[in-house]
Amino acid sequence: MKPAFRGDPQPIVKINGLWHFYYLYNVDYPDANGTAWKLLTSRDLIDWHDEGIAIPKYTTPNGDPWSGCVVVDHDNTAGFGKNAAVALCTMPLPGGQGTTRWFSTDDGHSFTFDQVVMTNPNAGNQNITDKVFRDPRIIWMEKERCWVMVLAEIGKIGIYSSKNLKDWAYLSGFMCGHLGTIECPTLFPITARDKHGRFKGERWIMLCSANGYEIGFTTGAHYWIGHFDGHTFAPDEPSGRWLDGGSDFYACAVWGDHPVTSVAQEAYYAVSWKNNWDYARDLVNLGYYGEYTKFRTLSLIYSNKKYILTNNFINSTDFFNTNYITYVFNHTLTSNTSFHLPDIHKNNTAITITFEKEEKSPWPKDITLDFQLGTSSPLSFILSPHRNNVNLKRDGAGATPSKNIAWTAERNAPLQFGNSVTLTALLSEKSVEVVFNDGVLSMTSLVFAKPKIGTSQISLSNGTCLIKNLIITNT
Secondary structure, eight states: OOOOOOEEEOOOETTTTTEEEEEEETTTTTTTTTOOEEEESSSSSOOEEEEEEEEESBBBBBBOOSEEEEEEEEOSSSSTTTTEEEEEEEEEETTEEEEEEEEETTTOOOOOOEEEEEOOTTTTOTOOOSEEEEEEEEETTTTTTTEEEEEETTEEEEEEEEEESSSOOEEEEEEEEOOOOOOOEEEEEEEEEOOOEEEEEEEEEEEEEOOOOTTOOEEEEEEEEEEEEEEEEEESSOOOOOOOOOSSOOOEEOSSSOBBBBSSOOOOEEEEEOTTTTHHHHHHHTTTTOEEOOOOEEEEEETTTTTEEEEEOHHHHHHHHHHSSEEEEEEETTSSSSSEOOOOOEEEEEEEEEEETTTOOOSEEEEEEOOOOOSSOOOEEETTTTTTTEEEETTTTOOOOEEEEEEEEEEEEEEEOEEEEEEEEEOOOEOOHHHHHHGEEEEEEOOOOOOOOOOOEEEEEEEEEEEEEEEEEEO
């Protein structure tokens, strides 16, 4: 069967007790363009069933369906019936990107086109080449009894309201022009807790996928913590933060155990496109047509008088529920010898390590983890306690599909070490996903190499520390 190109994931939604996962899908790539909405369904977010195409491409004069969202209209605000599934998505339209509305009569398995509900305000401006007006994401406001939409626009995230999912009124714009082209914005409220589980208020999260080249980053998911009064979003910090420090965590889609409304939830789920538009087309030459990250859980933690949105695996202990496991406990590392990691030789490996500072010694300058995934240079993580930083180096690890700096550049991200640091990593022949300290930092990057037995290692520079515990499983 010919592989199909997979693009943006859409926010997963529960319809009549069944989780629906829509994603952009082009079975004709690279011979022809255009995406459809492919559908997978699940009862437990683990086992997924292919349900085929939910929204086909090129069946209207408006082009193909791009990203958006599906909501369950419990109160029949749109007139398609109580609990109808309604999709809003971007389509290219003759005059530029706009928002279209679709409805379903079979619990979200297929959709019928209804109408264009938003046209591009810059349709007639010939001086603008990229008329960004895309990727509607919607929440229900309980007090106001209306829908609120966030929409990616030129230099900002537009905020709109509607009573019927058709007539949309502009409320305000959250300016973020320093992040280049904005895509896939999301707005949601969340409960904050401290490390003891004590309630620390509620905040709103504004999240989008964006371009960070002006600030030394690549594309990724960027978020702000702040307040939303039903009209305007006000961030606590104007600069915001990156949700993942790697190179391939884009088009992040967020959903909850319950429909996303103005009522804060304790945590949310997230999934991202494991790819980067700077080299996505080049990767097809390696047989890679796009995949998605492991599902994550997003929680808001209050620590040291500030809020942090953590990005963790949903249940990382499940990775180690297998008979083929290696354990190491209380092993002292020194700069004199390297510690060889055992049994990293399968296509999929899960590893969790806790490093601990020796009681009477400072942290070493660097802790380097070399994951030898092939016959070329290793994939390296360099943990630098004195700089409170983690560095990911992949440029020589396996195939190099692109000379673009987005592929070759080392990725750096801040991490506070304290007296210990824990990482959980998922390694495969295509990628690495690593979470530090229960999601305070995550780093997701593609890497293409065949595994090689027996050469992965941990080494130190100038010092000593303890491997408190290390668990490896090959699946």
